[in-house]
Amino acid sequence: MRFRLGRCEFNERARLVMAIVNRTPDSFYDRGLTWREDAALERVRQVVSEGADLVDIGGIKAAPGAEIDAAEEMRRVVGFVEQVRTEHPDLIISVDTWRSEVARAVCAVGADLINDAWGGVDPELPSVAAEFGAALVCTHTGGQIVRTRPHRVEYDDVVADVVADLVRQAERAVAMGVERERVLIDPAHDFGKNSQHSLEVTRRLDELVATGWPVLVSLSNKDFVGEALDRPVGERLIGTLATTALSAWAGAHVYRVHEVTQTRDVLDMVSVISGDLPPRRAVRGLA
Amino acid sequence: MSAALRVALVPSTLLLVPEYAGRVDPIPDLRARAHAAVAWSVESAARVVVVTATDRDPRHSKAPAGERVARALLGDRAPDEVVAVEWAASPQRCRDLGARLHAEAVARHTAVVVVGDGCARRTEKAPGHLDERCFSYDEAWLRAVASGALDGLRTLEPGLGADLLCHGRAPFQVLAGAAETAVCEEVWSSDPFGVLYAVARLRVDGER
Numbered sequence: 001m002r003f004r005l006g007r008c009e010f011n012e013r014a015r016l017v018m019a020i021v022n023r024t025p026d027s028f029y030d031r032g033l034t035w036r037e038d039a040a041l042e043r044v045r046q047v048v049s050e051g052a053d054l055v056d057i058g059g060i061k062a063a064p065g066a067e068i069d070a071a072e073e074m075r076r077v078v079g080f081v082e083q084v085r086t087e088h089p090d091l092i093i094s095v096d097t098w099r100s101e102v103a104r105a106v107c108a109v110g111a112d113l114i115n116d117a118w119g120g121v122d123p124e125l126p127s128v129a130a131e132f133g134a135a136l137v138c139t140h141t142g143g144q145i146v147r148t149r150p151h152r153v154e155y156d157d158v159v160a161d162v163v164a165d166l167v168r169q170a171e172r173a174v175a176m177g178v179e180r181e182r183v184l185i186d187p188a189h190d191f192g193k194n195s196q197h198s199l200e201v202t203r204r205l206d207e208l209v210a211t212g213w214p215v216l217v218s219l220s221n222k223d224f225v226g227e228a229l230d231r232p233v234g235e236r237l238i239g240t241l242a243t244t245a246l247s248a249w250a251g252a253h254v255y256r257v258h259e260v261t262q263t264r265d266v267l268d269m270v271s272v273i274s275g276d277l278p279p280r281r282a283v284r285g286l287a
Numbered sequence: 288m289s290a291a292l293r294v295a296l297v298p299s300t301l302l303l304v305p306e307y308a309g310r311v312d313p314i315p316d317l318r319a320r321a322h323a324a325v326a327w328s329v330e331s332a333a334r335v336v337v338v339t340a341t342d343r344d345p346r347h348s349k350a351p352a353g354e355r356v357a358r359a360l361l362g363d364r365a366p367d368e369v370v371a372v373e374w375a376a377s378p379q380r381c382r383d384l385g386a387r388l389h390a391e392a393v394a395r396h397t398a399v400v401v402v403g404d405g406c407a408r409r410t411e412k413a414p415g416h417l418d419e420r421c422f423s424y425d426e427a428w429l430r431a432v433a434s435g436a437l438d439g440l441r442t443l444e445p446g447l448g449a450d451l452l453c454h455g456r457a458p459f460q461v462l463a464g465a466a467e468t469a470v471c472e473e474v475w476s477s478d479p480f481g482v483l484y485a486v487a488r489l490r491v492d493g494e495r
């Protein structure tokens with residue numbers, strides 16, 4: 001298996017860090033830390049120096065809140081993407097949006113990947129990725145309406161639902177012209193799922209990997225981690241990293257995260273243990 | 288007139304074999320010098336003989352570490368013969384092996400790659416912790432190599448060498464059995480991990 005993002009090509013042993021860069025005043029974790037453009041640009045510089053492979057830029061928080069129309073979303077992200085592209089010509093840039101008009105605008109200024117985090121609510125999104133040769137992340141939200149919370153959602157078999165829906169979305173994207181090697185799938189922990197569902201998806205992540213599509217996981221500081229340990233936002237890093245390690249062992253390929261340095265270490269540690277990457281330094285017992 | 292034989296001396300550290308390598312080379316300078324010395328030694332030779340010691344307490348069925356180091360450094364050129372002298376061999380046994388080596392080397396224009404290093408107890412973090420007797424022991428063999436007065440290697444005491452985890456003592460004494468004197472063209476040494484490594488290029492007269 002191989003997949004491509006921007007000009008880079010990866011194989012099934014890749015474990016990539018996708019750093020979250022919010023252009024929002026109200027996201028749950030950073031609470032507007034990178035709302036100012038200079039702060040967001042500095043965040044990009046920092047995550048690149050910390051070893052991020054790509055950045056995921058978003059202009060609307062996932063949780064319910066004030067409505068942000070397409071014009072405002074574009075004001076938040078398009079110019080910013082253009083600046084990031086100018087400053088980091090080789091950086092893989094993803095944009096988190098469900099709107100095809102926003103996707104078109106950011107692809108025009110250099111975005112490489114559209115992260116369709118709401119599961120295909122805009123059916124034209126794949127055609128934009130196809131038009132620009134961009135990659136596309138297909139996500140499973142269980143039919144959840146954009147920016148709403150799950151309420152009494154149940155599945156006969158959540159993983160079967162995730163797999164069937166993601167494979168259908170991925171094949172549809174390819175049929176609409178997205179390069180097969182530029183389609184990723186994301187089970188979307190917490191989206192359209194209670195914590196038991198997200199934990200089961202994590203437990204059976206190998207079933208997603210077995211589809212042959214590259215798997216992106218977005219685990220960082222989410223509620224299912226918080227509920228697993230009864231920890232509030234701000235105290236979920238260890239739980240996130242444990243989940244990251246297990247997901248990496250199961251074979252996921254891209255990790256959307258707030259904390260880059262720690263995630264990089266966890267992923268590299270898994271890669272070294274699995275034999276996919278030599279140790280950085282090997283002297284003990286050899287001198 | 289006989290041609291001078293070329294001898295390369297390199298350490299027997301497993302850091303020089305590829306199978307345990309990490310992503311960052313901890314010994315780039317040593318590796319480059321060892322490769323260059325071995326390449327120099329074999330560039331016009333008809334045969335290559337590797338002289339090294341057996342492993343101290345082998346718990347594996349692989350070739351001795353020193354042989355694998357030599358093969359890694361020789362690359363595509365496989366050695367024609369490997370003399371893996373017992374790690375604890377007596378000085379007389381080493382001398383006898385050296386005498387045979389000399390005769391064959393002269394007759395068949397042979398390069399010799401000696402794989403061995405010094406004491407492994409030179410610092411508190413060294414493999415064998417610190418034993419200050421290392422310094423005089425290492426100085427003695429390094430001085431003999433650097434000066435070309437190889438007969439100085441014959442007096443290295445095997446018991447003390449074993450205590451100090453000197454892996455090169457026996458192969459050095461094989462070399463001394465093959466040649467009493469040599470011209471040292473280059474010698475470099477370093478002990479980054481508490482083990483004394485040396486890389487040397489020696490020319491030995493074909494006549495005795």
